[in-house]
Amino acid sequence: MIVLGGSAGAHVGFELSRIVSASYFDVEVREFPDGELYVRIPVDVGGADVVYVNSLAKRPNDLLVESVLTLESLADLGARSVEAVLTYIPYARQDSRFSLGEAVSAGVVAKLLKSLRVERVYTFDLHLHRFRDPKQLFGENFVNLTAVRDLVKYVANHYELGDCVVVGPDEEAEQWARIASEELGGAPYTIMEKKRISAAEVVVKPRDESIVREKNVVVVDDIISTGGTMVETVRVLRSIGVGDIYVAATHAVLAGTAYSRLIQLDLGDIVASDTVLSPLSRVHVAPIIARSLPSALIHSS
Ligand code: R5P
Numbered sequence: 175m176i177v178l179g180g181s182a183g184a185h186v187g188f189e190l191s192r193i194v195s196a197s198y199f200d201v202e203v204r205e206f207p208d209g210e211l212y213v214r215i216p217v218d219v220g221g222a223d224v225v226y227v228n229s230l231a232k233r234p235n236d237l238l239v240e241s242v243l244t245l246e247s248l249a250d251l252g253a254r255s256v257e258a259v260l261t262y263i264p265y266a267r268q269d270s271r272f273s274l275g276e277a278v279s280a281g282v283v284a285k286l287l288k289s290l291r292v293e294r295v296y297t298f299d300l301h302l303h304r305f306r307d308p309k310q311l312f313g314e315n316f317v318n319l320t321a322v323r324d325l326v327k328y329v330a331n332h333y334e335l336g337d338c339v340v341v342g343p344d345e346e347a348e349q350w351a352r353i354a355s356e357e358l359g360g361a362p363y364t365i366m367e368k369k370r371i372s373a374a375e376v377v378v379k380p381r382d383e384s385i386v387r388e389k390n391v392v393v394v395d396d397i398i399s400t401g402g403t404m405v406e407t408v409r410v411l412r413s414i415g416v417g418d419i420y421v422a423a424t425h426a427v428l429a430g431t432a433y434s435r436l437i438q439l440d441l442g443d444i445v446a447s448d449t450v451l452s453p454l455s456r457v458h459v460a461p462i463i464a465r466s467l468p469s470a471l472i473h474s475s
Pocket residue numbers: 267301343344346347373374376395396397398399400401402403404
């Protein structure tokens with residue numbers, strides 16, 4: 175088995191290769207003067223089982239093209255099997271047509287990924303609001319993993335949480351709040367009702383104020399992008415009167431000034447996974463990927 179890392183996937187790919195005792199190579203990626211991408215696989219993949227790792231955040235358009243070029247080339251070059259691990263898949267939040275004429279980007283990206291000649295596509299905590307199961311959109315060979323258990327374990331192992339409550343900042347986060355509550359031995363959880371005002375601005379209202387009052391709070395979410403959701407959630411929780419606040423989010427995309435806005439909140443801690451590499455990445459997802467790959471592949475490496 176060979177592990178290949180795309181230009182934003184080397185940190186996870188390399189660690190994965192060590193765990194599964196496979197060789198690791200960076201895919202060569204360069205930009206032509208006109209902005210087009212050049213991709214080259216630096217090793218003979220003929221007859222090999224290949225795991226490709228990339229994270230499509232921050233430069234979503236380039237990284238999507240880079241990954242598609244790489245994955246299709248692996249099939250062309252005769253790889254025996256290809257597992258595509260895209261730790262962050264962009265465009266998932268536009269999973270509906272909110273105004274007339276809009277592209278339903280999640281559907282278009284899903285179609286593109288489904289068309290690739292790969293065995294499976296893996297990702298983490300995919301944000302799909304209107305779909306109960308991402309397989310509805312991305313097909314049967316789609317594997318949606320979660321980093322939330324490990325994030326919450328990290329917080330619980332590093333801090334004295336005492337009598338704490340889990341909060342999801344919107345309806346969609348209930349699935350992650352439930353997982354976090356299980357990890358915390360059945361701690362109570364609640365969610366906020368969120369209304370988006372603009373790309374960076376939201377208002378949130380707690381569904382149940384009394385449950386969080388004077389308690390330490392663990393806020394769990396899938397993505398921190400502009401930070402608007404977290405900043406507002408923390409403001410509202412503090413206005414109710416809570417103890418220490420810890421934030422755990424899978425993907426720290428940290429667009430624009432999000433990082434400085436978050437650290438100014440002076441929270442107990444903010445932890446994210448390394449699906450998107452950032453100063454908040456404390457939890458490594460490579461072990462989760464290693465456990466999810468078909469065991470026949472691991473034994474062949
Ligand atoms: C959306 O509903 C997601 O679960 C996140 O809450 C959201 O994407 C975070 O975005 P931002 O940090 O820009 O508020």
